[in-house]
Amino acid sequence: xxxxxxxxxxxxxxxxxxxxxxxxxxxxxxxxxxxxxxxxxxxxxxxxxxxxxxxxxxxxxxxxxxxxxxxxxxxxxxxxxxxxxxxxxxxxxxxxxxxxxxxxxxxxxxxxxxxxxxxxxxxxxxxxxxxxxxxxxxxxxxxxxxxxxxxxxxxxxxxxxxxxxxxxxxxxxxxxxxxxxxxxxxxxxxxxxxxxxxxxxxxxxxxxxxxxxxxxxxxxxxxxxxxxxxxxxxxxxxxxxxxxxxxxxxxxxxxxxxxxxxxxxxxxxxxxxxxxxxxxxxxxxxxxxxxxxxxxxxxxxxxxxxxxxxxxxxxxxxxxxxxxxxxxxxxxxxxxxxxxxxxxxxxxxxxxxxxxxxxxxxxxxxxxxxxxxxxxxxxxxxxxxxxxxxxxxxxxxxxxxxxxxxxxxxxxxxxxxxxxxxxx
Amino acid sequence: xxxxxxxxxxxxxxxxxxxxxxxxxxxxxxxxxxxxxxxxxxxxxxxxxxxxxxxxxxxxxxxxxxxxxxxxxxxxxxxxxxxxxxxxxxxxxxxxxxxxxxxxxxxxxxxxxxxxxxxxxxxxxxxxxxxxxxxxxxxxxxxxxxxxxxxxxxxxxxxxxxxxxxxxxxxxxxxxxxxxxxxxxxxxxxxxxxxxxxxxxxxxxxxxxxxxxxxxxxxxx
Numbered sequence: 001x002x003x004x005x006x007x008x009x010x011x012x013x014x015x016x017x018x019x020x021x022x023x024x025x026x027x028x029x030x031x032x033x034x035x036x037x038x039x040x041x042x043x044x045x046x047x048x049x050x051x052x053x054x055x056x057x058x059x060x061x062x063x064x065x066x067x068x069x070x071x072x073x074x075x076x077x078x079x080x081x082x083x084x085x086x087x088x089x090x091x092x093x094x095x096x097x098x099x100x101x102x103x104x105x106x107x108x109x110x111x112x113x114x115x116x117x118x119x120x121x122x123x124x125x126x127x128x129x130x131x132x133x134x135x136x137x138x139x140x141x142x143x144x145x146x147x148x149x150x151x152x153x154x155x156x157x158x159x160x161x162x163x164x165x166x167x168x169x170x171x172x173x174x175x176x177x178x179x180x181x182x183x184x185x186x187x188x189x190x191x192x193x194x195x196x197x198x199x200x201x202x203x204x205x206x207x208x209x210x211x212x213x214x215x216x217x218x219x220x221x222x223x224x225x226x227x228x229x230x231x232x233x234x235x236x237x238x239x240x241x242x243x244x245x246x247x248x249x250x251x252x253x254x255x256x257x258x259x260x261x262x263x264x265x266x267x268x269x270x271x272x273x274x275x276x277x278x279x280x281x282x283x284x285x286x287x288x289x290x291x292x293x294x295x296x297x298x299x300x301x302x303x304x305x306x307x308x309x310x311x312x313x314x315x316x317x318x319x320x321x322x323x324x325x326x327x328x329x330x331x332x333x334x335x336x337x338x339x340x341x342x343x344x345x346x347x348x349x350x351x352x353x354x355x356x357x358x359x360x361x362x363x364x365x366x367x368x369x370x371x372x373x374x375x376x377x378x379x380x381x382x383x384x385x386x387x388x389x390x391x392x393x394x395x396x397x398x399x400x401x402x403x404x405x406x407x408x409x410x411x412x413x414x415x416x417x418x419x420x421x422x423x424x
Numbered sequence: 425x426x427x428x429x430x431x432x433x434x435x436x437x438x439x440x441x442x443x444x445x446x447x448x449x450x451x452x453x454x455x456x457x458x459x460x461x462x463x464x465x466x467x468x469x470x471x472x473x474x475x476x477x478x479x480x481x482x483x484x485x486x487x488x489x490x491x492x493x494x495x496x497x498x499x500x501x502x503x504x505x506x507x508x509x510x511x512x513x514x515x516x517x518x519x520x521x522x523x524x525x526x527x528x529x530x531x532x533x534x535x536x537x538x539x540x541x542x543x544x545x546x547x548x549x550x551x552x553x554x555x556x557x558x559x560x561x562x563x564x565x566x567x568x569x570x571x572x573x574x575x576x577x578x579x580x581x582x583x584x585x586x587x588x589x590x591x592x593x594x595x596x597x598x599x600x601x602x603x604x605x606x607x608x609x610x611x612x613x614x615x616x617x618x619x620x621x622x623x624x625x626x627x628x629x630x631x632x633x634x635x636x637x638x639x640x641x642x643x644x645x
Contacts, residue, residue, distance in 0.1 A: 221525060226526070227527065227528060228439035228440060228443055231528055232443045232529060235443075235446070235529070253526045260506075279636075282636065283594060283637055286592055287592040290590075290633070290641070294631075302635040302636055316508065341636070
């Protein structure tokens, strides 16, 4: 049985039931003995106190009363004849057969007459059973009531656990601890241990992020030296350094930069969102990418908006998101191509699209491109981290990212949905 | 031209030394903030290349002390750290530019030239952006050997762009800049002014990004 509640209820119900049954049975037998004794006392009372006149009128050995109790009287001289009862010889209780039935009798044997009080065993048994049962009845009635009360107490005691179970999934990914207020003392160590675990997990995550960030930073210095040496060597002559060596260093530099971006975008911690100008962020990113776009002869632009668009975002994440999306578009669009940046506001949300005239993505790969280190074209100097960074940055801001191929020709459309911000 | 390299990584320092010497500069190199302060105290340099992660003090701290002592030698910060806070701190402390490792030698040389031009401009009050020089006192503008005195609104527009080379300004931002100079703004004023400026010099003097804005590139390519 996995449920504590079921275990408790089963155990308590079993004990209550068994106790009720045992107490009831014991009470029944004890009460039966008591009632038996009481009936015997009555029988003796009758035998000893039979009215002499009544007794004199009775036929010898015959039943004088047809009540629950009957009595038979014999005088000293009477002969018993075909009397129903055999005349007893000694004073005391006995069980005898008379007229085909079983009787309980008390005989009072005196010199002048003998009297017996008798009761049919059948009547007597019924009487004893009914009275004993009546005595046990309250006990039997108490058991179901006790079960109901126990059930209520158990479910009430379990309520803090239910509440805890309901609260846990509501805790955010980055939340540090489960609140301990109102947690029962038996469960408290568990919650404290879980909080401890959560804390360690958070530290691990921070450590991982910091490690990636530190490692990438450390890589930058030798890379810078390598780059300078290559540049100095190729200043001597075009063929002094193989183009592949230059491309490898360039790729490594890009990879290090993107590892840092990814570490930043995946860093644990709460993100504070504020209304930011999307246009301003786009201008800043486009300014950074302008040299690359110009070198490839790519027409990078958008529609001039009549008014500024504001979104709920965090400055560093917004910049990271836009830079990776636009950089990707510029990178995969062949020379002479076109990249459009389009923002559209609708009910409560702002959709921002980056549309390129690159090769697009095979339908089967559309889902996988958000994974890390997935590269579609090994010849392009991409790192395979751009979209992973964009997605991590978008998630931190509660924005969603969708990717699709263009319908009007080759090319890719990446769409970001931000919560719109009313400018205050 | 004398350059001081403040860099604790010997590989980078050696490579920089060799490359800059080949480019015709006189190079001194030190590996600690203390040595850098000592060198700057006894020798005039045209520019200081400053690594932020020094063993004895941070480059930012060195920069702070230099500026506090009235030393305004042009500086170019070279660092592996590119977080925004660090960048802002370095620029606020009077660093003239900021270069993140790894970088190309060509870019470094271009940035050094830009820093030098700007520091010379600072001395004479001129604004330098890429290949453009503006003199706010005379409204004189030079670009690729052509010099002209511009009307107030054309100069205002170009000045706004040249103040922050590499930054894209929107139509609204340019309109505000022209308005600040005390002129009425018509709806197509920006387009008209840019047309005039381009006609005067060259199409490339101001770059346009369709629907996004206009900019003057930071460094010539």
